Amino acid sequence: ARQMAAVLLRRLLSSAFEEVYPALSPDDQTSIKSGLLLIIQLETQSSMRKKICDIVAELARNLIDEDGNNQWPEVLKFLFDSVSSQNVGLREAALHIFWNFPGVFGNQQQHYLEVIKRMLVQCMQDQEHPSIKTLSARAAAAFVLANEHNLPLLKHFADLLPGILQAVNDSCYQNDDSVLKSLVEIADSVPKYLRPQLEPTLQLSLKLCADASLSNMQRQLALEVIVTLSETAAAMLRRHTNIVAQAIPQMLAMMVDLEEDEDWANADELEDDDFDSNAVAGESALDRMACGLGGKLVLPMIKEHIMQMLQNPDWKYRHAGLMALSAIGEGCHQQMEGILNEIVNFVLLFLQDPHPRVRYAACNAIGQMATDFAPGFQKKFHEKASTALLQTMEDQGNQRVQAHAAAALINFTEDCPKSLLIPYLDNLVKHLHSTMVIKLQELIQKGTKLVLEQVVTSIASVADTAEEKFVPYYDLFMPSLKHIVENAVQKELRLLRGKTIECISLIGLAVGKEKFMQDASDVMQLLLKTQTDFSDLEDDDPQISYMISAWARMCKILGKEFQQYLPVVMGPLMKTASIKPEVALLDTQDMENMSDDDGWEFVNLGDQQSFGIKTAGLEEKATACQMLVCYAKELKEGFVEYTEQVVKLMVPLLKFYFHDDILLTNSPSMPLLLECARVRGPEYLTQMWHFMCDALIKAIGTEPDSDVLSEIMHSFAKCIDVMGDGCLNNEHFEELGGILKGKLEEHFKNQELRQVKRQDEDYDEQVEESLQDE
Numbered sequence: 001a002r003q004m005a006a007v008l009l010r011r012l013l014s015s016a017f018e019e020v021y022p023a024l025s026p027d028d029q030t031s032i033k034s035g036l037l038l039i040i041q042l043e044t045q046s047s048m049r050k051k052i053c054d055i056v057a058e059l060a061r062n063l064i065d066e067d068g069n070n071q072w073p074e075v076l077k078f079l080f081d082s083v084s085s086q087n088v089g090l091r092e093a094a095l096h097i098f099w100n101f102p103g104v105f106g107n108q109q110q111h112y113l114e115v116i117k118r119m120l121v122q123c124m125q126d127q128e129h130p131s132i133k134t135l136s137a138r139a140a141a142a143f144v145l146a147n148e149h150n151l152p153l154l155k156h157f158a159d160l161l162p163g164i165l166q167a168v169n170d171s172c173y174q175n176d177d178s179v180l181k182s183l184v185e186i187a188d189s190v191p192k193y194l195r196p197q198l199e200p201t202l203q204l205s206l207k208l209c210a211d212a213s214l215s216n217m218q219r220q221l222a223l224e225v226i227v228t229l230s231e232t233a234a235a236m237l238r239r240h241t242n243i244v245a246q247a248i249p250q251m252l253a254m255m256v257d258l259e260e261d262e263d264w265a266n267a268d269e270l271e272d273d274d275f276d277s278n279a280v281a282g283e284s285a286l287d288r289m290a291c292g293l294g295g296k297l298v299l300p301m302i303k304e305h306i307m308q309m310l311q312n313p314d315w316k317y318r319h320a321g322l323m324a325l326s327a328i329g330e331g332c333h334q335q336m337e338g339i340l341n342e343i344v345n346f347v348l349l350f351l352q353d354p355h356p357r358v359r360y361a362a363c364n365a366i367g368q369m370a371t372d373f374a375p376g377f378q379k380k381f382h383e384k385a386s387t388a389l390l391q392t393m394e395d396q397g398n399q400r401v402q403a404h405a406a407a408a409l410i411n412f413t414e415d416c417p418k419s420l421l422i423p424y425l426d427n428l429v430k431h432l433h434s435t436m437v438i439k440l441q442e443l444i445q446k447g448t449k450l451v452l453e454q455v456v457t458s459i460a461s462v463a464d465t466a467e468e469k470f471v472p473y474y475d476l477f478m479p480s481l482k483h484i485v486e487n488a489v490q491k492e493l494r495l496l497r498g499k500t501i502e503c504i505s506l507i508g509l510a511v512g513k514e515k516f517m518q519d520a521s522d523v524m525q526l527l528l529k530t531q532t533d534f535s536d537l538e539d540d541d542p543q544i545s546y547m548i549s550a551w552a553r554m555c556k557i558l559g560k561e562f563q564q565y566l567p568v569v570m571g572p573l574m575k576t577a578s579i580k581p582e583v584a585l586l587d588t589q590d591m592e593n594m595s596d597d598d599g600w601e602f603v604n605l606g607d608q609q610s611f612g613i614k615t616a617g618l619e620e621k622a623t624a625c626q627m628l629v630c631y632a633k634e635l636k637e638g639f640v641e642y643t644e645q646v647v648k649l650m651v652p653l654l655k656f657y658f659h660d661d662i663l664l665t666n667s668p669s670m671p672l673l674l675e676c677a678r679v680r681g682p683e684y685l686t687q688m689w690h691f692m693c694d695a696l697i698k699a700i701g702t703e704p705d706s707d708v709l710s711e712i713m714h715s716f717a718k719c720i721d722v723m724g725d726g727c728l729n730n731e732h733f734e735e736l737g738g739i740l741k742g743k744l745e746e747h748f749k750n751q752e753l754r755q756v757k758r759q760d761e762d763y764d765e766q767v768e769e770s771l772q773d774e
Contacts, residue, residue, distance in 0.1 A: 006051035010058050015585075017062040033059070037078050040093050053093050057100035068107030076105065076112075083119050088129055095123060095135040102139070102146040116143070117157060124163035130170065134179055137167030141182035148190045161197045165204055172208055172218050180208070180221045187225050191233035198236065202226060202243040209250050220281045223250060227285045230292030235762035238297055245301050247289070252305055254282030255320035258357075265356045265398040268448045279320070283327050290331025294766050299335040302328060310346070315355035322350060322361035329372035340373060344381050348388050351405075356398040363392060363401065367408030374415030382420045385412055390431045396438070399450050406435075406454035413461045421465050429473045432459050440480060443488075443496075453496050456481070460503035463510040471511045478507065478519055485526050498546035501527070505553035513557050520558065524565065527551065531568050540616065545623045548573060552630040563638040566631070570642055577624035577649055581658060582614035613658050622661040625653070629665055632672040637679040643688070647673050651692055654699040654712070663708045670696065671718035678722075689723050697732060701739040 012020060021029065036056050043049040056075065063071040070076065075097075082094035098104060105112050120143070123136030140160045147153045168179045183201070186193055194201050208214060208222035226247050229237045237244065257278035290298045302324065309321030325347065329336060336343060347369075350362035366385055370377050377385075389412065392405035413421060413428075421428075432455060439452040459477060463470045481504050488497040504523055508516040516523075530547060537544060551569050555562040586602075602612045628646050632639050646669070653666045670692050677688050696716045703709040720727060728736070754771045757763065 003048060003051060006048065006055060010051070010055045013055065013058040013062060021059075021062065033072055033074060037074065040078075040082075041090065043089075046089070046092075049089060049093055050096055053096040054100060057097045057104070060097070060104050061101050064103065064106045070104070070106040070108065076108075079104070080115070080119075083123070088132065091123065091129075091132055092135055095132065095139045099135060099139040099142045102143040113153070113156065117160070120160060121163065124160070124167065130174060133167050134171045134174075134176060137164045137171075137179045138182050140164055141179070141186055144193055145182075145185055145189055154190065154193050158193070158196050161194065162200070165197065165200055169204060169208070172214060172222075175215075177215075177218050177221055180218065180225075184221060184224050184228060187228040188232055191229055191236065194229070194233075195236060198240065199243075202229075202237075202240055206243060206246055206250065209247075216276065216278055216281075219254075220278070223247070223254075223281070223285050227288050227292070230289045233762070234292050234294070235760070235764050235767045238293060238764060238766065239762065241297065241301075244289075244293065244297065248286070248298070248302050249305060251282040251286045251289070252302075252309065252320060252324060254278040255286070255323060256309075256316045257282075258316045258319065265400055266448075267400060268450045270403075270450065279323075282320075283323055286324055287327040287330065290328040292331070294769075295328070295332030295335035296766070298328060299332045310350070315353075315358050318350065318353065318355070318358045319361045322347065322358065322365045326361075326365045326368040329368055333372060337373065337376070340369075340377070340380070344369065344377075344384070348384060351388050351392045356395075356401050359392065359395070359398070359401045360404050363389070363404040363408045367404075367411040370408065370411040370415065375417055378412065378416040378420055382416065382424070386424050386428065390428070393431060393435055393455075399448065402435075402451045403454040406451065406458045409458050410454070410461045413458070413465050416465055418465055418467065418469070421462070422469055425462070425466055425469060425473075428462055429476070432462065433473075433476055436477070436480060440484075447492075449493060449496050453499050456484075456496070456499045456503045460499075460506040463503075463507045467510050468512060470507065471515050474507065474511050474515055478504070481507075482519070482522060482526065485530075495542045498543040501530070501543070501550045502546045505550040505557075508557050509553050513559075516557055520554075524554065527554070528565070528568060531572065544572075544576060545620045548576060548620070548623050548627050552627040555631055555634050559634065560638055563635055566635075566639070566642065573624050573627060574645065574649065576617075576620050577628060579617040579621045581616075581618060581621075583658075584612045586612055618659045618662070622659055622665060625650070625662055625665045625669070629669045629672060632669060632676050636676055639676045640679050643673050643677045647688055647691060651695045654695050655702075657704075660705060660708060663703075663705070664711055667696075667699070667708075667712040667715035670715050671722050674719060674722045685723070689719070689727060692719065693728070693732065697735055697739070700736070701742075 024032070036052060036059070040049055040052050040056070043052060060070070060072055060075050065071060079094045079097060082090040085091055103109075105116070109116075120136050120140045123132050124140070126132040126136075140157070141164055144154065144157060144160075164179065164183065168183050171177070171179045183205075202225075205222045205225040209219050209226075211219065214222075226237075226243065230244075255278075286302075306321045306324050309317040309324070312318060312321075325343065344366075347362055347365045350358055351366075353359050353362065366389065370385065386409070389405050389409045393402050393409070395401045395405070436452065436455050436459070439448075439455060442448050443452055459481075481500050484500045485497060485504065488500070508520070508523070513520075527547065527550060530543065551565075551573070554565075600612050600614050628650070632643075632646070650666050650669050650673070653662060656662050656666070674685060674688060674692075677685050696712065696719065699712050700709065700716065703712055757767065757771060760767075
């Protein structure tokens, strides 16, 4: 009960301080402050003392006024007295409060800087009490992070870094990775702080990463320090090529850490990647490091290792070598392009490997390269790649390999120029059709569906690229596809049904209205039946997003004839487009309970606080918004009945910063909706424009992402084209003028910053490349 009371009080101060605390009498406020400090001194139980310290830190955070005055001077006296106390519990308490709120000194910080430094150094040298050493290192790291823009302070505190590194090492071997996590945060936010001790930092990270006696999580965190630096301080890290050369084999060794699984080859459900596994962590690290440091450095270092792995008799090494090739394609793009011929010919051999998981990895590498090097890959290797993948799809005894070959074929055809695909169309269609027939039989007899799901998407992808050239094959596929949609109604077949709906609509779009009309009525009835059951579908039903996209394709095919279906379609579409994501502002204590919670993503806001958003439903929301834009574009005045409710939904989404796709979709809808509304007359149109105009101007002023910003500006200009002369008043011009002036000033300021970066001691040609990209 005491612990729960402490948690609730901290949360109350965190979320409702302004409503609760000022309403108390001065006497009550004083007794709360003195009472909390007294409880810390009397408390014997360590976990309870920590919770009281969290309350004190939260209260202190709220008692720093706008000018930085600390309105609770007694807490500073308590910190100074406690940190030099003989009582270890009190020393821990002082460090815990300072770690939780490193800004506790407010505007007195500069005055107390030497005292703070002396306090931290002294505690980090405490050989008798490991907990003091660990806590002081975490407090020092928190203080550095809280002052990340104060360069003189960072320089002054540089000599604390060896103590932090020692504490990282010691705490890891006491099964505590909290200081290591702090080091990752420093690498992410204040990498320059590490420069004086960069070599020891990197050597320590390498040592911990290589130590198999530590837990997987600790080893991955140690690797994360190096990988994060490759992203945040690439030029600095490129000067330590010896470390990079040692880190790469560590990542590859992690990728070999795979388990034998007898059921793998014919598993019918694809499990999500185990992101805690060494293999996934190693692959992700390699991908990020290649992108961060560039292929010029990474490819020569990794090439020999991969070649050796591919010749290893143990399947795990061959698998890891192929997955490594997939991972570095993006980062080493320029360098791999020159030797792509040799790489592809070599990888294709592994589609014949005796081990199914190696064949799977070869499919993965081909699929990834087809995406990373498109369309050049397709132009050079269309015959070899398509033939080899189709042969691999015949691997009847290994479902997972078949499905992945089909997935690689999707990657290949998506970016394949139509003219290159046509000569192989007959052969492609023949293979896809025979595989589909076999897998339909297996679905009926055994209930297996994994390969069928991928084959249906492969057919859709081929049709999408072939367009009208797919007409001769239409009748070969459509009856079977309609059969699947009619009969695959069980819960476990939802994904198959959704993908088949997508396939039918893509084929319809490819072959055109004339050919598709023979089935259009049946297909519409099937979609309508699913739509009427829409209210019964669970929120996470994969059919929802496929359905929404299919309706929009049907709209493109049928044109104005689609208008009659809008009353059925719009309800569920608006419901999905209106999804409100769950968000939460959490402090460090809450985060510890939340980090494993499914579907949440977190952004660190500093000051021990994080912003969390539950991402479930955001993709569907983005798709639904895209479809609304599609209807407005295709149906024009036929969409007028819905313009008002769509505008009321879309305009507030100009401030929806949680998902770029929603913002990118949203702004182009504005001029389209005005076009739809034009039929209602000038008064209605002007009202709608007034509702949009201020929001668009504000969005131009506040949007941080340059891609989204240019889309909003483009949309605003199109709206003005639609509305014509006189649609902006003087206030609009003044506000817009101020915003655009600010944007231009920002542009010139960024030019100056780029010049400053060119003077940096770590400046090299790769830095120049990234500055040019900016």
